[in-house]
Amino acid sequence: MSSNKSFSTETSERYALALFELSRENSELEIVEKNVSDFLELYRSSKDLENFVKNPTQLHANQIRVIKEISKIMKFSQTLEKFLSILVVKRRIFYIKEIFLRFLILSSKKRGELTATLTSSKKLTSEEISSLNNELSHTIGSKIIFNNMVDESLLGGLKVQIGSLMIDTSIKNKLKKIEKLMLES
Numbered sequence: 001m002s003s004n005k006s007f008s009t010e011t012s013e014r015y016a017l018a019l020f021e022l023s024r025e026n027s028e029l030e031i032v033e034k035n036v037s038d039f040l041e042l043y044r045s046s047k048d049l050e051n052f053v054k055n056p057t058q059l060h061a062n063q064i065r066v067i068k069e070i071s072k073i074m075k076f077s078q079t080l081e082k083f084l085s086i087l088v089v090k091r092r093i094f095y096i097k098e099i100f101l102r103f104l105i106l107s108s109k110k111r112g113e114l115t116a117t118l119t120s121s122k123k124l125t126s127e128e129i130s131s132l133n134n135e136l137s138h139t140i141g142s143k144i145i146f147n148n149m150v151d152e153s154l155l156g157g158l159k160v161q162i163g164s165l166m167i168d169t170s171i172k173n174k175l176k177k178i179e180k181l182m183l184e185s
Contacts, residue, residue, distance in 0.1 A: 012095050016102035019083050020110075028077045033107050035076045036100045042074070043097060054094050063088040108145055116162040118146040121154040121170070136160065 023032040043049055052058065052066065064085055071081040087093040108115055116136070118129070129146060137144050144162065151159075157170035 012098035015099045020106050026079050031077045035080045113143045115145050119149045119151050119159040121156050
């Protein structure tokens, strides 16, 4: 274990790897990936669910009941439902977002995909994202999965973060460069 990692990071990575291995052993990796993505979408859109999960005063029985109900409604695999129950029992359910994000990253890496953050000044169309994806994937030599974000302060242009590589074509960045040149002159 690296001493540079926080407890939450190490815990999230460990549980994400465990879910990945369980899903692969049970031949449910694709199903669990879909379930995890669906859950994250629900989690991001529901403040009530987020508050419920992060509330340390919730009783185990309540959390397990809610997890079972969500699993039933969203048709989760048994592997994922049991995994979520274990997180409740071990009092790790409040790491769920980080665990699931790390699980998705791990799954993508195993398929040879790279995850990148794409930040734009406005919401991009699926055609624009697809075109950018094709161009970057061809250049880098790996399939890229974008996490799209909108940052209106960019004024225009894009920022793409792939690991430690940052491509910044935003107007905000160009203005900063011009300002720096003007101050140096």
